[in-house]
Amino acid sequence: MDKKWFDDMEAKIPGGGVRTRFAPSPTGYMHVGGLRTALYAYLIAKKDGGTFVLRIEDTDTARFVEGATEIIIDTLKGAGLVYDEGPDVGGPAGPYTQSERKALYKPYAEFLCENNSAYYCFCARSDDNAAFPTPDVDDPCRNLPYEESKRRADAGEPFTIRMKTPRDGSTTVTDMVFGEITAQNNTLDDMILLKSDGLPTYNFANVIDDHLMGITHVLRGSEYISSAPKYNLLYKAFGWKIPEYITVSQVMRDAQHKLSKRDGDPTYDDLLKQGYLPDAVLNYVALLGWSPGGEQEIFSLPEMRDIFDISGISKSPAIFDTEKLNHFNSEYIRALPPEKFAAAALPYIRKAVKNESLPADAIAAILQARCEKLSDIPEKIDFFDELPEYSIELYTHKKSKTDGAISLEMLDAALPVLEELPEWTSEAIHDAFVGLAERLEVKNATLMWPVRIAVSGKAVTPGGAVEICRILGRAETLLRITGGIGKLREAIQ
Numbered sequence: 001m002d003k004k005w006f007d008d009m010e011a012k013i014p015g016g017g018v019r020t021r022f023a024p025s026p027t028g029y030m031h032v033g034g035l036r037t038a039l040y041a042y043l044i045a046k047k048d049g050g051t052f053v054l055r056i057e058d059t060d061t062a063r064f065v066e067g068a069t070e071i072i073i074d075t076l077k078g079a080g081l082v083y084d085e086g087p088d089v090g091g092p093a094g095p096y097t098q099s100e101r102k103a104l105y106k107p108y109a110e111f112l113c114e115n116n117s118a119y120y121c122f123c124a125r126s127d128d129n130a131a132f133p134t135p136d137v138d139d140p141c142r143n144l145p146y147e148e149s150k151r152r153a154d155a156g157e158p159f160t161i162r163m164k165t166p167r168d169g170s171t172t173v174t175d176m177v178f179g180e181i182t183a184q185n186n187t188l189d190d191m192i193l194l195k196s197d198g199l200p201t202y203n204f205a206n207v208i209d210d211h212l213m214g215i216t217h218v219l220r221g222s223e224y225i226s227s228a229p230k231y232n233l234l235y236k237a238f239g240w241k242i243p244e245y246i247t248v249s250q251v252m253r254d255a256q257h258k259l260s261k262r263d264g265d266p267t268y269d270d271l272l273k274q275g276y277l278p279d280a281v282l283n284y285v286a287l288l289g290w291s292p293g294g295e296q297e298i299f300s301l302p303e304m305r306d307i308f309d310i311s312g313i314s315k316s317p318a319i320f321d322t323e324k325l326n327h328f329n330s331e332y333i334r335a336l337p338p339e340k341f342a343a344a345a346l347p348y349i350r351k352a353v354k355n356e357s358l359p360a361d362a363i364a365a366i367l368q369a370r371c372e373k374l375s376d377i378p379e380k381i382d383f384f385d386e387l388p389e390y391s392i393e394l395y396t397h398k399k400s401k402t403d404g405a406i407s408l409e410m411l412d413a414a415l416p417v418l419e420e421l422p423e424w425t426s427e428a429i430h431d432a433f434v435g436l437a438e439r440l441e442v443k444n445a446t447l448m449w450p451v452r453i454a455v456s457g458k459a460v461t462p463g464g465a466v467e468i469c470r471i472l473g474r475a476e477t478l479l480r481i482t483g484g485i486g487k488l489r490e491a492i493q
Contacts, residue, residue: 018050026068117237275375352378366463390457407450454484
């Protein structure tokens, strides 16, 4: 053991304050559970003015997906979860990447072999990660003298390094959410620390990196609870302080199934493509397993940072509820300044309304209060470009007291009024309709319902007759009303 090297590594460990990390594997996408883990780790650090570290855990080469690291970085930045870049040990400043730290892990594994806490294993197996030996069947290499094992390894014989798990006693993990978790040591396998290709396993690299990066609070999913006792045994073997553990339960599609990309459940990127706003998704994800207390549900990221408390994290799995997410998104859409909503909606508006003479900002204005997600926009406004075929049955509406005959009468009366209107503004159109309804001695709705059907061909539209006529312009409005008159007259005759 090179004591000076180890001492130098210890001297570089950052200290001072809370330090958390988000440590994803670059597997191609950011799922909702991963985003939640990143968010909680960010909030825990930032609430106390601490440091939030990003670490890319890419030692499992079989699962590595090209470009996935960029997806992770872009997702965090897009969600506002700005990580604190610090100089990597032996590498450039920026996010930590385990594959670039490969040289660090072997000395620590060899140190454990020297201290009889691990051993060289020369048993040939196709899968380095296989759970062999089982607790009740010892690896034949476990009891080889250290000198013999070291000689064989130095001679070039292929090996892995395994942890020498105690066969007696128990190990207790203290978790800030789940409390104390105790495992009998004789139920734990001798997990691999260093694989035959020289790369560390996920579990071993986690412990080494968390220690070297001075991580004070380790947040991970409940699927890793069974591994936590082995982490503690590693910390004990090195004589290192154990960080605070914070375990979060899984995010589920329903009571029986967890969210899974393979089963078609959305990733964070999918949700954005479906028209959800990043802030709305982040707010909703925060509440998947965490309760802030009180009645308030809508929180900005700074507000979450100020009130976040680990005691609010639930042990129970969280159900991903699309209806609830839709509610959150609609609240965020309505709260946007009109110009920001118009900018966000523009690509969706132009997907349906190719006619650029129709004002996108006016269309956005009638959508903002009636939109759950941006991807709903095209089907709501496609009638602006082209009037769809529609049934005259739409003209019959009990609430507005209209039928085919009444609608024909209303359209016949409205057409000349609109033709003679001096100016084509929302106010002028509105006043013309209200004045005409008074003269006809009918309710406003009795007049405006058939006008809206004639100009949109739909029973449900994001705006009323006035707004739609204003956006379509005089010529197109008169053309569509004339068409409606003809359709009704033909049907009634």
